[in-house]
Amino acid sequence: MKYSCLIVDDEKVLADSTAEYFNLFGVKTAVTYGADGCRNFFKENSAELILLDINLGDGSGFDLCRQLRADTDIPILFISARTSDDDKIIALNIGGDDYVQKPYSLGVLLAKVRAVLKRFCKNKVKQYSDGYLTVDFETKQVYAGGSAVKLTSLEFRLLRYLIENADKVISKRELFEKVWQDKFTGDGTLNVHIRRLREAVEVNPNEPGYIITVWGDGYKFSPQGERR
Numbered sequence: 001m002k003y004s005c006l007i008v009d010d011e012k013v014l015a016d017s018t019a020e021y022f023n024l025f026g027v028k029t030a031v032t033y034g035a036d037g038c039r040n041f042f043k044e045n046s047a048e049l050i051l052l053d054i055n056l057g058d059g060s061g062f063d064l065c066r067q068l069r070a071d072t073d074i075p076i077l078f079i080s081a082r083t084s085d086d087d088k089i090i091a092l093n094i095g096g097d098d099y100v101q102k103p104y105s106l107g108v109l110l111a112k113v114r115a116v117l118k119r120f121c122k123n124k125v126k127q128y129s130d131g132y133l134t135v136d137f138e139t140k141q142v143y144a145g146g147s148a149v150k151l152t153s154l155e156f157r158l159l160r161y162l163i164e165n166a167d168k169v170i171s172k173r174e175l176f177e178k179v180w181q182d183k184f185t186g187d188g189t190l191n192v193h194i195r196r197l198r199e200a201v202e203v204n205p206n207e208p209g210y211i212i213t214v215w216g217d218g219y220k221f222s223p224q225g226e227r228r
Helices: 012-024 035-044 061-069 085-093 106-123 153-164 172-180 187-201
Strands: 005-008 029-032 050-053 076-080 098-101 127-129 133-136 141-144 147-149 211-214 218-221
Touching: 005 012, 005 035, 012 029, 012 106, 029 035, 035 061, 050 061, 061 076, 061 085, 076 106, 085 098, 098 106, 133 153, 141 187, 153 172, 153 187, 153 218, 172 187, 172 218, 187 211
Parallel strands: 005 029, 005 050, 050 076, 076 098
Antiparallel strands: 127 133, 133 141, 141 147, 211 218
């Protein structure tokens, strides 16, 4: 089943009342009360946004966020009573999109959730296809020259980020922060993944037409392939 929002919070009364309020105002919302419940939820359901508490009865929201980021790039808003600036920094560095302090106003939180959903859905690209290369962002299927291509989760996220920013030069730093969620990833790691992507999707990996190196600046994705 498809939901607009999933709340992951072990404070059941608060989570239930928030979900009830959101549903009342047309934001279809589900609730799970821990990390295991969240993982099980995504086996049969989907959500466009996650409200994630840091302190969960069966684990850490930080650890769960890292796990989720291996498979999805949907917005994750942390909700927590913790006030440490370090917590906020960690939340954003591991892939969180915002940090909401408890106790929160239901009306203010609903407005924030609606704004994020609107922005995410507006910018969400469902598929790229040019006759040779096809990338389906919902099913995570990739085809090059009519043949299925197998990519790791990280390789797929890297390809998706490049495609969604097509014709824009993306710096290595931006790729580290947005794809790896890590400012300290090394050039060697990025170079390996770029090479693997080129071997998977380019007609000639030695003369890439899609994933172009812009020397001294970074990389860009060229729609249609410059040399195809």
